[in-house]
Amino acid sequence: MEKLIVSLSPHAHGTETVEKNMYGVLIALVPAVLVSLFYFGLGSAVVLLTSVASCVFFEWAISKYLLKVEPTLTDGSAMVTGLLLGMNLPSNLSLWIIIIGALVAIGIGKMTFGGLGHNPFNPALVGRCFLLVSFPAQMTSWPVPGQLTSYLDATTGATPLSLMKVAIKTGDATVLDKLPSALQLLLGSNPNGGMGSLGEVCALALLLGLAYLLWKKIITWHIPVSIILTVFVFSGLLHLANPVYANPFDVIFSGGLMLGAIFMATDYVTSPMTHRGQLIYGIAIGFLTVVIRDWGSYPEGMSFAILIMNAFTPLINNYVKPKRYGEKPAKK
Incomplete structure (x- = not known):
């Protein structure tokens, strides 16, 4: 029963x-x-x-x-x-x-x-x-668009994130000159190498998806905006401190940041329930993403950052609770 x-x-x-x-x-x-x-x-x-x-x-x-x-x-x-x-x-x-x-x-x-x-x-x-x-x-061999001889036999090239990682490791900021422009990354073009996974090709296409999700009220702005803004601010501060770190526009338009922030961090089941909790969750994901990208072993840190914060979601839900219905404010 x-x-x-x-x-x-x-x-x-x-x-x-x-x-x-x-x-x-x-x-x-x-x-x-x-x-x-x-x-x-x-x-x-x-x-x-x-x-x-x-x-x-x-x-x-x-x-x-x-x-x-x-x-x-x-x-x-x-x-x-x-x-x-x-x-x-x-x-x-x-x-x-x-x-x-x-x-x-x-x-x-x-x-x-x-x-x-x-x-x-x-x-x-x-x-x-x-x-x-x-x-x-196999998971880090990135085909170059337009140079595909067959499904499995494709010319591979360095992605923007891998170039950023090389610049940080070598301390040579001139490596970043090989990066596509922020506009090219937004629209989906890397004439010098690979673009990454299928969902990393065009940031604009993902932003269109975000607009649709917000319009239909399937998600709210709190998680994606807090992630993207945190990455922008943190990476911007690093860029100002040392030009070996890429400028924040290149950072937010590269890799799986947009895909993760819009479509995976916002998963109903694994994200916090309250708006305040979602902001905490999003800021933490953005911070961890930059930390893993810049100082971790992998060029990309979005996936790991989301999974780490998935584990903290119950804790956030426990400590960031909405006001109970009919509850009187505490006396000071």
């Missing part, structure tokens, strides 16, 4: 559903997907379709045969996980590696904890970080 658990009043009624929000996220990702298809063609299509299909299959199989519950594929969450995982991968990644990533994302990152609404960490990032640690060479 299932228990009916009802929260304390007041009860808010609305038209929002899991399905509506998940499909809204998929729509918001369309501009970024189209840009990735434009630059990487077949490679992008293969990676994204494999990732989405694998995530949907593993969620169905685990639900039906391991958890013995009715699969809920129609809510769109498995497709969102698959698409976000694919957007975090290079366009020439082997199919078997993508499938392993999907299995880890769904099997370990989501279904192990009971499925949708119970996972403490963002499933797509769990899969992505597992692949990054397990297959570092």
Whole structure:
């Protein structure tokens, strides 16, 4: 017999559903997907379709045969996980590696904890970080757009983040002269090398997705704006102190910052519930991202920063609570 658990009043009624929000996220990702298809063609299509299909299959199989519950594929969450995982991968990644990533994302990152609404960490990032640690060479070989001889055989090149890392390690600020301009990074162009994963190609496409999510009220501004603003300010201070650090515009438009801030840090399940908590969460992610990018082993730090703060979300929710309904202010 299932228990009916009802929260304390007041009860808010609305038209929002899991399905509506998940499909809204998929729509918001369309501009970024189209840009990735434009630059990487077949490679992008293969990676994204494999990732989405694998995530949907593993969620169905685990639900039906391991958890013995009715699969809920129609809510769109498995497709969102698959698409976000694919957007975090290079366009020439082997199919078997993508499938392993999907299995880890769904099997370990989501279904192990009971499925949708119970996972403490963002499933797509769990899969992505597992692949990054397990297959570092394959996960850091970035094809150069327009120089693809085949899906797996592609010319690779240095990404903007890798150039920034070289400049910091060598102390040679002239390395940053090879960076594309901030406008090129915003629009999606790197004439000197690779662009990174599929979701890192064009910051403008991701900002269009942010505008859609805000318009439809699927997310609020607190998390993405606090992350981007923190990274901008922190990296700007470092640039002023030492020109070996890239200027803040190049930093915020490079790598997976926009993808993570807009589509993964804002995950309902793994982010704080209150606006004040979301600001604390976003500022911490932005700070950790800059720290890992500039002084860590990996050029990119967004994924790790989000997962670290996912772990702190229950603590933030516990200490940053909304005022109770009908509660009288404390006497001074």
